[in-house]
Amino acid sequence: MSSEAPDPDDPQAASRVDRVRIEDEMEQSYIDYAMSVIAGRALPDVRDGLKPVHRRILYAMHEMGVSSRSAHRKSSSIVGETMGDYHPHGDSAIYDTLVRMAQPFSMRYPLVDGQGNFGSMDGDPAAAMRYTEARMSPISEELLADIEKDTVDFQSNYDDRLREPEVLPSAMPNLLVNGSSGIAVGMSTNIPPHNLGEVIDATVHLIDNPDCEVEDLMDHVKGPDFPTGGNIVGKDAIYSAYATGRGRLRVRADYEVDPEENRIVVTEIPYQENKARMVERIAEDVNEGVIEGIADLRDESDRNGVRIVVELKRGANVDVVENQLLESHLESTFGVINLALVDDEPRVLTLKETLEHYVAHRKEVVRRRSQFELDEAQDRAHILEGRLKALQNVDDVVELIQDSEDRDEARTELRSQFDFSEEQAAHIVRMQLGSLTSMETAEIESEYEDVQARIERLQTILDSEDELLTVIKDELREIKAEYDDDRKTSILEAEGEVTHEDLIPEEDCVVVITEDDYIKRMPVDAFDAQNRGGKGIIGSDPKDGDRVSKVFRANSHDYLLCFTNQGQVYRLKTYEIPEMSRTARGKSAVNIIDLGDDEEITAVVSTDDFEEDECLTMVTRNGYVKRTCVDEFENILSTGIIAAKLEDGDALVDVEVTDDSGDLVVATEGGMTIRFDESEVREMGRSARGVRGIDLQDGDKVAAMVATDDHDDRALLTVTENGYGKRTLLAEYSKQSRYGKGLIDIKTDDRNGRVATAKAVREDDHLVIMSESGQIMRIPAGDVSQVGRNTKGVKIMALDGVDNVASVTVVPAEVENDE
Template structure:
C-alpha cells in the first residue's frame, strides 16, 4: 500500500473541535479541578501517594526532594519536574495551606515571594495529618487505575478521613471554568459535618452556626459576613479580608500602625513596596516611615504616622489603596463523579459524607472478607489440633508434601467420619468461603491443609490450642459486628461521625481569622458611648472633640481658661456642642457640604490643637468650614422629607432646601448652595417649616420673618434676599438663628467685636417681611465695634466664648440680664490689646454640672 493511500482526508474544523474538546476535558478532569471527595488535584494526589510509597511517614527520616520528585515523575506524573516540586513545596508552606500536608526541611520559600531552594538541597516527608489522607488505602477502599504507561496502578482518589477540600481549599483555572475555594477551620468543619450526619435536612443557616466563615493560614480579619453567607448558600460569593493592624500610641503622643497579619496569599514584600510607592506619590498622606520588622517569631510591619495625621484615617487609606484589604471571589467548582459542578456548603459536605460512608463500607467488606478467611483457617487448625496424633501419623506416612496435603483435604486422618461431621460439620460449613473453596466430600480445603502443614510445633501445646480457640471466638464476634455495619446505614453514619471526632481531637485548633461585621451590618453606635462633646475647628483647619466636662464653668467678666492650643497665626474659629452618635453636616464658605460622624473626629484634651481636617475629609486647602448641622439619622424618610436646611450668606441671601437633598453622603462632598462671586456662606440651620428666621447685620440691625416667606429651592440654587444691607460696602450679615414662635421666653444674645454683649427678648423684635432692613439690634459705638455674632439662648443655658488667641470663657446666661434692643450691653470678656473675638457657642446645662464657684461680677452697662 502506498503512502498516499494511507492518508485519510478530514475536515480541519471537525478535527480542531474534537482535539480541543479532548484537551479541555483533560485539563478539567486531570489537571486543574480538585475532586470533591479528597479535595486534591491529580498532581497533589500523586505526590502524597508517591511519598507514601517511599515510606516517608511523619515518624520516618526525611528524604531528598529530588528523590521524591523522581519517584513521582517516573511512576505517576508524566509532566515537568517543576510542577511536582512546586506542588510539594506549596503543600509544605504553613502560610499557603491551613493544614500543611508535607513536612519540609530546608528553604521552602517565604511570604515575600522568595523561591524555594533547588530540590537537590531540600528534604521532605509527610506531615502526620497526611496519614489520615492515606488511611486504609490498602483495604480496597478506593479504585485504582493504570498509570501513564500501564505498568503500575495509582489511586483515582485518596480515602481522606479529613475534609481536605473545605479545610485547605483549592484554586485552579481550567478551560472555560475555574475554581477558587477558601480554607476553613478543621474544628468548625468537623462540627458542621457531624451536625449534617445527624440531620441530613439541616439548613445552611444552621450549618453556619458551626462553620462560621473561612479561616486563613495567615490569619487576618474577615470584613463583613454577607459575602460569606452568599458563598455558603450559592457556591459563589465575595469575601473581604483585612490584615490585622493595631494603632499604638507612644509616650510622646506619636501614633504607630503595627501590622501583624496580612491577607491570605498577599506578598508581604510587594505590600510594603506598594505602601512606600503610594506615600512617595502622595496618594497616601500622613506616613513618615514604614519598616518591615518581621523575623522568625512572626510578621511585623510598622508604619510611623506623622504627628499631625490621624492614624485611623491613615489605616483606612491603607485598607482602601493597598492589598492590606483584599477581596476573594469564591467559586466552589469541583469534580463530582468526574464532572465539574458548582457546589454550596451543604453540597460539599453531603458529597464528603457520601464518600466517607462508601469508604467505610468498602473497608468493612474488606475486613469482613479477611476475617472470614482467617476464621476458615482457624477452623482447620482446630480440627488438626483435635486429631493431632492422627494428623502427625498421616504427615509422617506421606511420601511428598502434596500427598500429605491431599490426605488432609480428604480427611484420611479421620477414623469415624460420622462422628467427625457431627462434631465439626456446622463449624466447617460456617467457615466455608468462596476465597478458599472446599470440594464436596472433603473434610478440609486446600488452604486449611496448607495451614496445617505450615503449623509450627509450638502450636501443639495446650496453651496454644486455647489461643487458637480464643482467636476464633473473637473473630466470630468481629464478623458479626462487621456484618451489622454493612446491614445498617445508621451505624455507618455513626462510625463516620466518630472518626471525624477523632480527627478533630488530634488535629483541631483555634480559629486564626477573626470575623467582623462591615459598615451597615451592625450599628457602630452600639460600640461607642453616647455623650456630648465640644467640637472645635480652627482657622487653619484643625479639628478635635473634647468632653464637655473638661471645661470648668466661670463667672461673667473673667479672663477665661486656656482652651485649644493653636499654632502661630491660627485661632479657634468654630466651637460647638454635639453628640458622638450624630451625623455632622459641615458646610464650607464655598457652599460645599461634607458629612462626618462625630465619633470619627479625633478626641483630644482642651489644650491640644487637634488634627488637620483634610486628613478626615476631602476639603480643599483654600476652603474652610463655616456652618454645621447636627442630625441624628439621615435614613429617617419622614424626617428628611419634612425638615429643611436654611442657608444664609454674607451678602444677606437666604435659601431653603429639604434635608433629603443632603441625605446621601459622598466621600468628596457635594454642592450645597451656589455662592455668587464675592459672597460666602455664613450659616446653615435645620428647620421644620413652621419656624421664624432671624438675621442680624454687622451694622447693628436685624430682621425677623416667617420661614414660609422663603420657598423651597433645589440644592444648587443661590437663594433670595433675606436682609437688605447698608450700601457702604462694609455691612455684612453676621448671623442667622431659627426660632420657634411659640417659645416666647427665647432671647437673642448679641456679641460685639470688642467683647460687649447683651440679651434681648425675641418678642422685642417685630415680625416683618423678608428682604427689608429690619430694626435696631444693638447700639454700635467705637467701644463695642460692629456686631460679631448672634445666638438664641434660654435662661438655663451657658455661653462659651472663644478668642483668636485661644482663650475660652464659659458663663451662665442667667448672669447676663435682659436689656432692650438699642442698648450696648455689658462686657462679657476682656480682650487683650491685639486679641479679637473668634466664636460663641451655646451650651445647655447638664443636671450634674456644678454651679459657678465665684460670685458674679457687676454689670458694666453702657
C-alpha cells in the same frame, strides 16, 4: 509522506478517507484538550480535594515509605519518583506543587513536612530541589489511611507499568479544609481553606441532619479560616458564597492602633498577599504623597510572625491614615468559586453539596474497607477452625502426617478423613509441633473468639446504614481531637451591613403554643390591662379539639431554650416564630422546631439570662429535680438535645435559671408547696434523671417551680385551672429538707380546681393569663389579693363552660414601664 498518500487510482482509497469540516474538527479537538486540562490538571476532586499532581506526589511518597515517621528525603528524589512513575509533566511543575504543600502560609494544614528553604510570604522562591528535603506530614497520612484495603479504585499509570489510585480515601474533608485554586480552560476554581474542627462539626451535623440547610451548617462553619489569619469583613458575603458556591469576601489585615506610641502595627495580612510587595506599595504611596502622615515604615517580621510598623508623624490624624491604608493596602478581595469535579464533571457546589459528596465518598470507603476486613477475618476464622479441629484430633492428625509419603499426600488424606478444606489442610501440614502445646491451644481459642467478635462487628456495619455512619462520625471526631486548633481568621460585621435581625423590631412579645403544636407571637402591648375577674379577649383561635397549652413572654431578639415534656431542649430566636394576629391559629411548630410525636413545649428560658457558673434547674411532673450547668447547653442541634432523662410516665414541667445560692419552691396541682435549699440538689449532667424534690401524695403532680432567696420580696402567685388565684409572700413559705411533703398553699376544692401554675411576682408586674380555648387577659399583679397560705383566693379570670386556665406569664415592671 507522499509515499503514504492514497493511490488516486485505487478504487478503495476513497472509502478509507473521512471527510470532515475543519471547524468541526477544531471544535472537537479543543473540547478534548479542554476536558483533559479540566479533569487531568486544574480542578480538584470533590472527594479528596486534590488535583492529580497532589494525589500523585502523596501516593509516590507513600510507596517510597516517606511517612511522617521516616527520615526526610531529598525533594529531588520525590519529584523524580513522581515524574517517572505517575506524572510525566515536568519536574518544575511537580516541585512547585510540593513546595506549596509544605508552606504553612499557603496551606491551612500543610500536607508536606519540609526541611530547608521553601519560600516565604515575601515571594522569595524555594531553594532548588536538590537542596531541600521533605516527608509527609502526619495529617496527610489521614488522606491515605486504609488505601491498601480496597477502599478506592485504581487505574493504570501513564505507561501501564503501575497502578495509581483514582482518588484517595481521605479521612477528612480536605477540599474545604485546605481549599484549592486553579485555572482550567474557560473556568477556574478558588476554594478558601477552613478550620478543620469546624468542618468536621458541620459534617457530623449533616450526617445527623441530612435535611439541614446552609444556615444550619454555618452554625459550625463560621467562615473561611486562612493560614495567615486576618479578618473577613461581612457575614452576608460568607453566606452568599456558601449558599451559591460563588462570592466575594473582603479580607482585612489584623492591626493595632497604638495612640500612645503614635503608630499602627500590622500583625496579620490578607491571604495570598505578598508582604514585601505590600510594604513597597505603601512606601511608594507615601513618597508620592498619596498617603500623608506616615513618618517611617518598617518590616520587623521574623519566624514568629508578621510585624509591620507604621510610624506616624506628630499631629497626624490616626483615623485618616488608617482609612487610607485600609482602602489601598490592608484589605483585599478573595473571590470564592467552589468549583470541583463531581463524577469527572466540573460543578459549582454549595457548602452543603460539598459535604454531601464527601460523606457519600466516606460511606463508600468505609463500606469497602469493612468488606475487605470482613473477608480477611472470615479467612482467618476458617484457618483457626481448622487448627482447633486438628488439635481436637491431634494424635490421629500427627499419625496421619507421619504415615504420608509427602505433603501432597498428607493434605489429601487430611481432607478425606477429617473433612478439612484445601486451605485448612495446607496450613495444618505446615504447622510446627510446638504449636500443639496447651498454651498455644488456649491462644488459638482466644484469637478465634476475637476474630468472631470482629466478624460480627463488621457485619453489623455492613448491614446497618446507621452503624456505618456512626463509624464515619467517630473517625471524624478522632481526627478533630488529634489535629484541631484555634481559628486564625476572625469574622467582623461590615460597617453599615444590615443583617436580617436588624430588620426585626426589638419588642416584648407573647408567644402562644397549643397542644397540637401550633405556635405564634404577638406584641405584649396588643393587650390592654383589664380588671380582675373579666373574661378577657380572644388571644388565639385553636382548631376543634386543640387547646392552648403554654403562653410565655420573650423579647423578639432573645435566643430561647424551649424545653419539652419529653426532656428535650431546642434553641431558636423569638423572631423566628411567626407574628400573627390575636385571632390567628398560629403556624405548625414542626416548621420551626423539630418536635417529636406527643412532644410539647412546657418551659422556656432566655439565654440572655445566663451568667457564668449558673445552672438550669428542672422539675418533672413526678417531683424529680436536677441542676445542670448552662455550659452544657451551648451547642444545641436543630433536632434538639437531651435536657433530662425521664422515667416512663413522667414529664418535664418547669425550668429556672439558678446560681446555687438560693432556694427552690415546688408547687403541686393539689395545692401543696415545698421550699428547700437549692444546694440539696447536686449539679449533674444532661442525661441524668435528678433527685426527688417533694414527696407527692397519691394522684398529685408537680405544677411549677420558682427560684427564690432569703431577701426576695416577691410573692408567690398561685393560679388554679378554674380561674382563681392568690398572692402570698415567699417569706411565708418556711424552708424544709428536700423530699418532704410540704405545706398547704391553696385549697383545691370544686370551686378552684387544681393548680394550673405558680409564678414569683411583684405588685407592679403585669400578668398575661390565657385559657385553653384561647381567651387572653392582662391584669396588674397587684389586682390579685395578697393573702396567707391555705386560703381559697379570688377570681382572676371568668371562664366559660369547661374552659380552664392554660398558662400564665409575667411581664416584669421594668418592661411594663418601658411600654
